Amino acid sequence: MAPLRRSNSYILPDLDFTLRRQFKKLNFRPQQRQIIQAALDGNDVFVQAATSFGKSLCYQLPAVVDQGITIVISPLLSLMMNQVEALRAADINASSLNSNTPGAEKDAIYKDLQTGHPRTRLLYVTPELCALDRFRDKLKIVYKQKELARIAVDEAHCISEWGHDFRRDFKRLSWFRETFPDVPIMCLTATANTEVRQDVLSTLGLGSDDSDRLKVFTMTAYRPNLHLEIRFTQDQDDQRLEDFIQWIRGVYARRASEPRKAELAKGERLDNVPGIIYTISRDECESLAAALRSEGIGAQPFHAKLSKETKEQTLAKWVSNEPGYDIIVATTAFGMGIDKLNVRFVVHWRLPKSFEGYYQEAGRAGRDGNAAYCFLYYSREDRDRVSSLVIRDGQQSGNANNFQARAVSLQKLASYCETTSRCRHHMICDYFGERDVPACDYACDWHKDAAGLQRRWLRGLASEDFVSTQREEGMYNVDWDD
Numbered sequence: 100m101a102p103l104r105r106s107n108s109y110i111l112p113d114l115d116f117t118l119r120r121q122f123k124k125l126n127f128r129p130q131q132r133q134i135i136q137a138a139l140d141g142n143d144v145f146v147q148a149a150t151s152f153g154k155s156l157c158y159q160l161p162a163v164v165d166q167g168i169t170i171v172i173s174p175l176l177s178l179m180m181n182q183v184e185a186l187r188a189a190d191i192n193a194s195s196l197n198s199n200t201p202g203a204e205k206d207a208i209y210k211d212l213q214t215g216h217p218r219t220r221l222l223y224v225t226p227e228l229c230a231l232d233r234f235r236d237k238l239k240i241v242y243k244q245k246e247l248a249r250i251a252v253d254e255a256h257c258i259s260e261w262g263h264d265f266r267r268d269f270k271r272l273s274w275f276r277e278t279f280p281d282v283p284i285m286c287l288t289a290t291a292n293t294e295v296r297q298d299v300l301s302t303l304g305l306g307s308d309d310s311d312r313l314k315v316f317t318m319t320a321y322r323p324n325l326h327l328e329i330r331f332t333q334d335q336d337d338q339r340l341e342d343f344i345q346w347i348r349g350v351y352a353r354r355a356s357e358p359r360k361a362e363l364a365k366g367e368r369l370d371n372v373p374g375i376i377y378t379i380s381r382d383e384c385e386s387l388a389a390a391l392r393s394e395g396i397g398a399q400p401f402h403a404k405l406s407k408e409t410k411e412q413t414l415a416k417w418v419s420n421e422p423g424y425d426i427i428v429a430t431t432a433f434g435m436g437i438d439k440l441n442v443r444f445v446v447h448w449r450l451p452k453s454f455e456g457y458y459q460e461a462g463r464a465g466r467d468g469n470a471a472y473c474f475l476y477y478s479r480e481d482r483d484r485v486s487s488l489v490i491r492d493g494q495q496s497g498n499a500n501n502f503q504a505r506a507v508s509l510q511k512l513a514s515y516c517e518t519t520s521r522c523r524h525h526m527i528c529d530y531f532g533e534r535d536v537p538a539c540d541y542a543c544d545w546h547k548d549a550a551g552l553q554r555r556w557l558r559g560l561a562s563e564d565f566v567s568t569q570r571e572e573g574m575y576n577v578d579w580d581d
């Protein structure tokens with residue numbers, strides 16, 4: 100089917116002008132213009148691009164220059180808040196409807212939709228809201244007036260049962276194509292393999308990759324500025340804390356000496372090296388942050404059980420580089436949607452639950468394009484602990500496909516960690532189904548020192564025999580709470 104254009108045609112303003120004037124960016128990044136043009140031409144668009152590529156602009160700019168309202172569906176409250184704030188600062192009429200939206204603002208948004216000619220350019224909503232009649236009825240009014248410009252689904256991998264982050268309500272987004280067949284849909288994700296992509300497209304009713312109306316843009320997952328490394332460890336010789344402290348002090352020491360010292364901004368603190376440490380449990384999150392603080396390192400915990408005020412304050416201070424808030428020790432998913440550009444490292448204290456989760460979290464580092472360090476402490480005991488969690492989650496969800504997909508993802512992540520004969524960037528691109536992988540420029544442990552990596556792997560891990568005996572005895576059946 101050919102792209103459907105809306106009947107009320109008009110002249111589009113110059114995209115470069117809008118990019119500069121409203122978004123304060125000098126140039127488009129490669130492919131951004133093509134994606135935006137495809138969207139403005141009325142196509143459905145699927146965008147897969149690395150973390151920090153600039154996917155948001157691909158639906159924000161069309162929303163500003165096009166007529167009508169763009170509905171942005173996102174699973175992440177932090178992303179919504181962050182983006183709405185940034186858009187409003189740029190004088191763009193954007194809002195979000197979610198559990199945090201104050202009552203009066205909610206009423207105002209519904210009133211705006213009710214007119215059929217909303218003034219809002221971008222409305223960020225959750226997939227859960229999209230399933231409610233109250234909201235759907237308002238969209239129908241807007242649609243009737245030909246003011247429903249586009250639906251943008253961010254983190255689109257959540258639609259697929261084969262994705263690591265499957266959310267049931269995302270599946271119900273099929274309603275949009277069924278109800279508004281001529282309204283273009285845009286999907287964006289950083290982490291989808293071929294199977295997930297096909298599933299997303301068919302669930303949303305966007306047809307296949309070769310449909311005329313659908314334009315698919317898949318860019319490499321490769322992030323050349325991320326230095327990837329695995330650090331091997333085991334329960335009986337667990338030196339993570341000492342190792343990390345030694346590493347971060349080394350970083351501070353290098354900043355204190357020339358030539359780095361001369362490069363620091365005037366008055367910049369030596370220990371202003373923003374980073375994130377991902378842990379799996381709340382308890383560990385608290386205890387690790389406290390242990391680092393007792394060593395004089397500015398680390399703060401961040402997890403679901405902290406009060407809203409504490410979380411907001413911690414986040415704001417971390418974002419503005421305040422002393423004592425250099426490192427966030429967080430449970431999973433922290434940082435998604437938070438556009439802090441100068442995160443210099445992401446450490447995984449334990450093995451994450453999925454390959455996609457690992458790479459998305461690591462991708463929080465180096466969004467400014469400068470070098471950033473990502474290392475993961477891997478032990479076989481943790482592999483088995485995390486595996487027991489994935490099995491528990493699978494039993495609770497009762498979704499066999501999703502459980503299987505998650506189990507495979509975890510197994511591939513463990514295998515990535517234990518592989519000592521290949522470039523890490525290469526393995527990641529392979530995982531996401533890329534054939535041509537750009538050369539890594541000494542930005543992984545294998546490229547830096549393949550023999551040393553092999554030695555560390557041989558010495559650093561507990562033997563499989565030992566781990567399997569422990570496993571039989573149920574030693575790794577944990578009940579971590581994130």
Ligand SMILES: Nc1ncnc2c1ncn2[C@@H]1O[C@H](COP(=O)(O)OP(=O)(O)OP(=O)(O)O)[C@@H](O)[C@H]1O
Nearest residue numbers: 124126127128150151152153154155156289436438
């Ligand atoms: N053309 C551009 N020129 C300069 N900066 C840009 C451009 N496009 C986007 N950016 C900036 O790049 C950063 C990342 O953009 P964005 O948050 O949209 O990334 P993303 O692709 O959604 O990544 P993630 O999947 O990690 O959230 C933002 O700071 C954004 O302002």
